Amino acid sequence: MVAGGAWTGRLLAATGWSLPIEPVRGQMLLFQAEPGSLQHMVLAAGHYLIPRRDGRILAGSTLEYTGFDKTTTPEAEAELLRFAGELVPALARAPVEHHWAGLRPGSPHGIPAIGRHPALRNLYINTGHFRNGVVMGPASARLLADLLLGREPILPPADYAPERIG
Ligand SMILES: Cc1cc2nc3c(=O)[nH]c(=O)nc-3n(C[C@H](O)[C@H](O)[C@H](O)COP(=O)(O)OP(=O)(O)OC[C@H]3O[C@@H](n4cnc5c(N)ncnc54)[C@H](O)[C@@H]3O)c2cc1C
Structure with a gap:
């Protein structure tokens, strides 16, 4: 197979x-936030926030047609930080624990x-x-x-x- x-x-x-x-890169951020900072998943303006039970919050994602390149970029980080901070102001001060990228199988x-x-x-x-x-x-x-x-x-x-x- x-x-x-x-x-x-x-x-x-x-x-x-x-x-x-074709590969379509997606970048994500993981915030260390206080439990309860966000109660629900939020979808807005092509991005999303997903709260975890331990307080961490995922912010995603980007859609980038950049070939087989899994590197992360400061531009995507800035975009996701802006998005997250606008929706949940506490995230503007929360540490970013992880920033990573994956390749989706675009069809x-x-x-x-x-x-x-x-x-x-x-x-x-x-x-x-x-x-x-x-x-x-x-x-x-x-x-x-x-x-x-x-x-x-x-x-x-x-x-x-x-x-x-x-
Ligand atoms: C940032 C991001 C967020 C996402 N969020 C969601 C979501 O919320 N919900 C959702 O449903 N989907 C989400 N997706 C999409 C989802 O991850 C993909 O659709 C899914 O992973 C595709 O599964 P796959 O097994 O086809 O490919 P992959 O998960 O990419 O697995 C393919 C595997 O094949 C391996 N491989 C390639 N070539 C070879 C080789 N020659 N020999 C051996 N192994 C090889 C690769 O290393 C890889 O491990 C997201 C993707 C990204 C990047």
Whole structure:
């Protein structure tokens, strides 16, 4: 199976056929805040704040088409600091514990590609979940298992067939 995230397109290229999966960098900050500083998740202006029970607060994220580059940048840090401080003024004074970046597997319309390779019939693919791979992970794994085992699929497989975007 090929489930190589942002690197899937490169991996599949070796098979003579590939998918338009591109890396989309996302940067996040983790604040050390007092428990209770924020009671709810907040989504606003393309960013979000997520409080943890121990008081830490995640601020995310950026959407950057900068190739296979996982470095963090001062520009993104400033943007997330500004956003967090505007929504929760206490965060303007809270220490930043961690600043990191990851690469999302960007796909057309964010719809994943799940199913068989069109030429190598014993090779399966599960990729392209873009911003929602954690949320879509269980259903994606279930669909792939259904296809592998010849079971009634949990979702219409044609909607996720790799050939749809390949
Ligand atoms: C900042 C940020 C915030 C996010 N927030 C959310 C969120 O709130 N909710 C949500 O649902 N999703 C979120 N996502 C998206 C989610 O993380 C991705 O959609 C998900 O990780 C994709 O899963 P994947 O297994 O396809 O790829 P990945 O998680 O990238 O895993 C692919 C793995 O393949 C490995 N690999 C690549 N090439 C090879 C090779 N040749 N050999 C062996 N291994 C290889 C890589 O090292 C990597 O570990 C976020 C992403 C980022 C960056």
